[in-house]
Amino acid sequence: MKLRDIHNFLSGTLRGRLILGVAVVHAVMMTLFITDLTLRQRSMLLDRQEEAATALSQSLSTSAAGWLAADDISGLQELVENQRHYPELLFAMLIDKGGRVLAHTDKSRQGLYLLDLPKEARQTVVSKTPDLVDVAVPAILGGRHVGWARVGIGQKTAGQKLRQITRSGALYAIAAIILGTVIASLIGRHLTRRLYAVQDTINKVRAGNHRARSSITGNDEAALLAREFNDMLDALSEHEAELNSSEARFTKLFNTAAVPLCFVNKEGVLVDFNDRFAQTFGYTHEEVPTLKEWWNLAYPDPAYRIRVVATWEAAVRRASEEKTDIEPIEYRVTCKSGEVRTMVISGTTIDEDFLAIFFDITERKKAEEEIRMLTEELEKRVTARTAELIKKSQELEGSQKALINIVDDLNQKTWELEQANIKLKELDRLKSMFISSMSHELRTPLNSIIGFSSILLHEWLGPVNDEQKKNLATVLRSGEHLLSLINDVIDVSKIEAGKVEAFADEFDISDVISEAVDLLAKNAEDKGLELKIEAIHQIMRTDRRRLLQCVINLLSNAVKFTVKGGVRVSARLISSNLNPELRSRISELDGDFMEISVTDTGVGIKAEDMSKLFQPFMRLESTVGAAASGTGLGLYLTNKLVAEILKGDIICSSRYGEGSSFTMRLPVKI
Amino acid sequence: MKKVLVIEDNKDNLQLISYALARSGYEVVSTGTGEEGVKLAIKEKPFFIIMDINLPGIDGLETTRRLRNSEADGKIPIIAITSYAMAGDADRVLAAGCNAYFEKPIDPLTIVDNIHKAIRENTGLRIQDSE
Numbered sequence: 173m174k175l176r177d178i179h180n181f182l183s184g185t186l187r188g189r190l191i192l193g194v195a196v197v198h199a200v201m202m203t204l205f206i207t208d209l210t211l212r213q214r215s216m217l218l219d220r221q222e223e224a225a226t227a228l229s230q231s232l233s234t235s236a237a238g239w240l241a242a243d244d245i246s247g248l249q250e251l252v253e254n255q256r257h258y259p260e261l262l263f264a265m266l267i268d269k270g271g272r273v274l275a276h277t278d279k280s281r282q283g284l285y286l287l288d289l290p291k292e293a294r295q296t297v298v299s300k301t302p303d304l305v306d307v308a309v310p311a312i313l314g315g316r317h318v319g320w321a322r323v324g325i326g327q328k329t330a331g332q333k334l335r336q337i338t339r340s341g342a343l344y345a346i347a348a349i350i351l352g353t354v355i356a357s358l359i360g361r362h363l364t365r366r367l368y369a370v371q372d373t374i375n376k377v378r379a380g381n382h383r384a385r386s387s388i389t390g391n392d393e394a395a396l397l398a399r400e401f402n403d404m405l406d407a408l409s410e411h412e413a414e415l416n417s418s419e420a421r422f423t424k425l426f427n428t429a430a431v432p433l434c435f436v437n438k439e440g441v442l443v444d445f446n447d448r449f450a451q452t453f454g455y456t457h458e459e460v461p462t463l464k465e466w467w468n469l470a471y472p473d474p475a476y477r478i479r480v481v482a483t484w485e486a487a488v489r490r491a492s493e494e495k496t497d498i499e500p501i502e503y504r505v506t507c508k509s510g511e512v513r514t515m516v517i518s519g520t521t522i523d524e525d526f527l528a529i530f531f532d533i534t535e536r537k538k539a540e541e542e543i544r545m546l547t548e549e550l551e552k553r554v555t556a557r558t559a560e561l562i563k564k565s566q567e568l569e570g571s572q573k574a575l576i577n578i579v580d581d582l583n584q585k586t587w588e589l590e591q592a593n594i595k596l597k598e599l600d601r602l603k604s605m606f607i608s609s610m611s612h613e614l615r616t617p618l619n620s621i622i623g624f625s626s627i628l629l630h631e632w633l634g635p636v637n638d639e640q641k642k643n644l645a646t647v648l649r650s651g652e653h654l655l656s657l658i659n660d661v662i663d664v665s666k667i668e669a670g671k672v673e674a675f676a677d678e679f680d681i682s683d684v685i686s687e688a689v690d691l692l693a694k695n696a697e698d699k700g701l702e703l704k705i706e707a708i709h710q711i712m713r714t715d716r717r718r719l720l721q722c723v724i725n726l727l728s729n730a731v732k733f734t735v736k737g738g739v740r741v742s743a744r745l746i747s748s749n750l751n752p753e754l755r756s757r758i759s760e761l762d763g764d765f766m767e768i769s770v771t772d773t774g775v776g777i778k779a780e781d782m783s784k785l786f787q788p789f790m791r792l793e794s795t796v797g798a799a800a801s802g803t804g805l806g807l808y809l810t811n812k813l814v815a816e817i818l819k820g821d822i823i824c825s826s827r828y829g830e831g832s833s834f835t836m837r838l839p840v841k842i
Numbered sequence: 843m844k845k846v847l848v849i850e851d852n853k854d855n856l857q858l859i860s861y862a863l864a865r866s867g868y869e870v871v872s873t874g875t876g877e878e879g880v881k882l883a884i885k886e887k888p889f890f891i892i893m894d895i896n897l898p899g900i901d902g903l904e905t906t907r908r909l910r911n912s913e914a915d916g917k918i919p920i921i922a923i924t925s926y927a928m929a930g931d932a933d934r935v936l937a938a939g940c941n942a943y944f945e946k947p948i949d950p951l952t953i954v955d956n957i958h959k960a961i962r963e964n965t966g967l968r969i970q971d972s973e
Contacts, residue, residue, distance in 0.1 A: 612896070615925035616852060619947035623858040627950050632861060655947060 187364040194356030199349040206341035214302065214334050221260070221305040222297060225325045228258060229309035230295070233321035236266050237311040240274070240319040248275035249282070255323070262304060262326040266311075268319045286322075293317040299324075302331045366394035370401060382409055431530055432515075436463060438524035452532060454508030470505045484517075491521055498526065502533070607665045614658055622651040660805040663721075664788065667812045674817045676842060677716040681743050681766055682707040684716060688723040689741060696731050702738030710745055712766060713841040718817045723768065725810045726834045730772035737773030737831070746837070764840045765820070771833040777826040785824055786811040818842065847888035848872040849879035849905060850923075851897055855946070859892060859923070862950040874898070876905030883909055883918065890919040890961060893940065903938040910939040919961045923948060941965060 232255065239247045248266045252275040255264040265276040273284045290296040293310035300306075306324045310317055369388050376384035385405060386398035426433055432449035436442055440463040450456070453470070460466040471477035480503055491498040498519035505515045516531040628636060629644040636644065666672045685707040696703045712719075723741070730739040746767050777785065789804040814822045820838035846863050850856040851874040860870045871886050873879050876897050883891060891909070895902035906920050922935045922943035935943045942960035944953065 612925045615946040616855065619925075620854045620858065622947045623950050627858070627861055630951060632865060632950075651947075 185364075186367065187360045190360035190363070191353065191357045194360070195349060195353035198352030198356070199345070202345040202348040202352075206345045210334070210338045210341045213337050217334060218300060218302065218305065221325050222300060222307065224260075225305045225307040225323050226295065226297075226309070228255065228261075228264070228325070229307045229321045229323040232264060232266070232323060233309040233311040233319075236275075236321055237313040237318055240266065240268065240311050241313045241316075243268075243274075245274055245282075249279070251275065252277055258325075260325050260329065262324040264321075264323045266319060266321055269317060274319070289320060298322075302334060366390075366392070367397070370394060370398050373398070373401065377405060382412070431532070433530070434528045436526055436528060440464065442466060443525070449530070452507070452513070452530070453505065459508075469508070471503075472506055476504070488519070488521070488526065491519070491526075497521070498528075500531070505530075604665060604669060607661060611658055611662050614654070618651055618655055618658075622648060622655065625651065657805075660809055663809050664805055664812070667809070667816060672718075672813075672817060674715045674842060675717070676713050678711055678713050679716050681710050681712050681768070684720050684723060685741055685743055685768070688720060688727050691724060692727045692731050695728075696739065699731065699734070700736070701731060701734055704738060704740040705742075706740065707743040708745065710743070710766065710840065712838075714838065715817050715842070718813045719838070722810045722813050722818070722836065723770070725806045726770040726836075729806060729834075730770050730774065730832070733832070734772045734774035739770065739772045741768070741770050743768045745840070765837050766840055767835060767837050769833055769835040771831065773831040776828040776830050776832055777824070778828045782824065782826070786822075814838065843867065843869045844889040845869045845871055845886050847879065847882055847886060847891045849876065849891065849897065849902065850874070850894040852894070855894070855923075858950055859948065859953070862948075862953050863892075866954040868954075876900040876902065876908070879905055880908050880912055884912060888918065890921060890957070892957075893920050893922045895922055895924040895935065903934065906938045906940055917965070919965055921957050921960065 232251070236248060236251055239251060252264050252266060255261060256277055258264070261277070263277050265281070266274050267286055267289065268274055271285045271287065271289055273281050273286060276282055276284075288298060290298070290308055293312070295307070295309045298306040298308055304324055304326055306322065308320050308322045311319045311321055366388055370386050373384050373386040382405075385402045388395045388398040426435075426444070427446045429446055429448060432446065432452045434442055434445040434449055442457070442460055442462060445457075455466075455469060460469060467477055467481055471480045483501060483503075487498050487501060490496075498517075498521065500516045500518035502514060502516050504512050506512050513532055513534045514537045516533055517528055518531075519526045519528045625644050625647040627633060629641055629648060663672070682705075685705055689703055689705055693703060727739065727741060744767050746765050786807050788808040811822055814820050814836055818836075818838045819842050820836055822834060822836045824832060824834050826832035844867075846868045848856060848859055848863070848870055850859065850872065856872055860872070863870050868889070871882055871888060873882055874897070876899055879891070879893075882888075893902045893906060897905065900908070902922060902924070906922075909918070909920065919941045920939060922940040923946060924931065924935065924943055925946040932943060941964040942957070944956065
């Protein structure tokens with residue numbers, strides 16, 4: 173574990189690699205350097221030994237040449253013995269041409285034969301090691317090879333020196349490696365410290381602190397890296413915020429959508445569905461983890477389920493091939509409650525997943541079904557009704573024909589009536605013209621009749637006797653009667669034509685009563701009748717002339733139809749408030765009413781005649797009928813004037829044989 | 843003697859009104875047409891004029907209008923005596939310029955007094971009654 177940690181550290185981190193790299197390179201360089209140095213020294217030492225050995229051998233061979241030729245062994249021995257103190261000398265010997273050792277620093281070796289002599293008489297290095305440098309030099313005398321000088325120099329001291337040099341070289345190398353490693357480590361640490369600061373920030377961000385930022389300043393690569401890293405983090409958090417908000421929106425939309433929604437991944441797992449889905453179908457996530465469970469629960473009828481699955485999968489396939497949404501198709505989904513709801517299910521593919529969208533059309537379906545049933549019912553009823561109507565219509569056709577005939581007749585009659593109406597209007601116009609002309613034409617002769625008889629009767633043109641006076645009076649009375657007849661006819665004609673207007677004056681009612689009584693006083697006196705006035709003083713505002721005319725008419729009738737007794741005229745005020753019936757009859761007028769009554773002790777009126785009383789040209793039969801003269805228009809005219817000009821009414825009460833009473837009730841003001 | 847101009851084409855009516863006027867002390871000047879009546883009025887300067895409405899040629903209304911616009915004293919009282927008695931007749935007569943009107947038949951006993959009374963009320967002229 174530790175090794176692996178170290179390995180990881182060394183090979184894994186930049187710092188580790190840096191340190192390792194620097195240390196290895198340093199170590200190799202130092203090793204090579206020290207090795208080279210040691211080898212050079214060693215080589216140099218050997219060369220010096222070889223030179224020493226060669227030089228000694230040559231001098232020995234030169235010195236020994238004569239002795240060899242002379243074969244003087246003791247002189248040779250002596251010569252060899254003289255070399256004994258040569259530093260590092262291992263041996264020195266002189267050998268004859270045949271290889272026999274003639275002299276040797278080790279005397280015991282005299283007489284031995286050497287086998288390893290060189291073949292040719294040339295200076296030869298037989299061995300060259302730090303322990304022994306062995307050089308053989310031929311001894312030449314007068315151009316003749318007489319023997320060999322051979323010297324071996326050992327290197328006990330040099331070897332020691334060499335080993336020491338090697339040892340210290342290794343020590344130096346190790347020290348240099350350690351030092352180099354330490355320095356590399358320090359440099360690495362320094363260089364990577366700033367990168368570690370960035371790493372810290374990365375670690376913080378990784379640990380979840382998304383707000384963490386590197387605070388390195390400067391212009392080196394680390395600072396640049398830190399800044400770019402910060403920028404990247406900023407961009408990332410911005411992006412993340414957008415993503416979060418987008419996701420929040422989507423989640424809210426998804427959960428609060430008014431239609432059931434279900435998100436299914438490509439493995440068929442129902443990753444999520446919204447509240448509406450749960451409410452509508454009643455299933456929980458545990459019950460429908462995947463489409464398989466959903467299909468089993470939502471479409472319990474296996475045959476229907478197979479059709480549904482096939483339809484749905486075909487729709488999904490089409491959508492994926494054509495890169496469109498999953499087309500809406502109607503399904504009958506069974507809810508957890510067992511209720512079957514009609515849903516139109518469509519969907520949107522998102523990569524390889526899809527979002528299923530459910531439209532609940534159960535109510536609409538129900539309504540459509542109801543409408544369909546109602547329509548059918550209605551059609552049935554209409555059909556039945558139509559049949560009935562056809563029957564009725566056939567019946568009616570007969571009636572209609574009859575009716576058409578009647579209508580034709582009616583049209584004909586209407587046309588006739590219209591013609592008659594036109595004629596009547598023409599006749600009415602002619603009547604008015606006739607009355608107008610008659611009035612005019614009669615007045616001129618009447619002017620003469622009345623005027624001249626009056627002049628004669630009043631003896632303007634000379635005296636007349638009683639007989640003549642009586643006759644003249646008759647002429648005058650007849651003329652006046654004719655005049656009143658004409659006046660009445662004209663008044664009736666005017667009223668009927670609506671040509672009479674009311675002229676309102678202010679006057680005292682008692683004055684009008686007095687005037688009327690004065691006019692009739694002579695007639696009453698002539699008949700011996702008593703005329704009595706019971707009139708209050710009251711200012712009225714109405715048509716005086718027409719009121720006077722009415723009072724005179726009533727009074728004149730009373731006098732005319734009374735033989736004995738008297739006539740009483742009364743005028744008194746009544747409040748319309750006390751008489752609702754009167755008030756309602758004359759609703760447009762407010763205020764008090766004048767009640768004017770003319771009561772006589774005359775012949776009276778039969779009950780059966782009361783209704784004819786106010787009709788024109790109505791002459792009642794009476795005992796005095798023959799004697800009484802009149803136009804037959806008086807009461808008719810009075811009634812018309814009272815109703816239409818004076819805005820009042822007139823009533824009559826009578827007992828046949830005892831007398832009559834006519835009462836006018838007139839508004840005080842019109 | 844004060845003069846009264848009577849414009850009347852009916853001789854009977856003229857006779858009757860003449861009796862009444864003479865009895866009250868008036869001298870009667872008369873004519874049967876409106877045109878002549880206008881000339882006479884200018885010439886005779888009557889105290890008042892009695893005007894029949896239904897005249898040959900220009901009628902009494904037109905005659906009255908001409909009199910009111912003539913050289914004759916425009917303030918001469920004009921009394922219409924008419925047999926028209928239908929609604930609206932009175933208005934037309936007064937609108938033409940007459941001071942008063944009386945319907946036929948007239949009462950010879952009271953007509954002159956009534957004329958005097960009408961003139962007094964209408965024009966403010968003081969007239970001494972003959973009786």
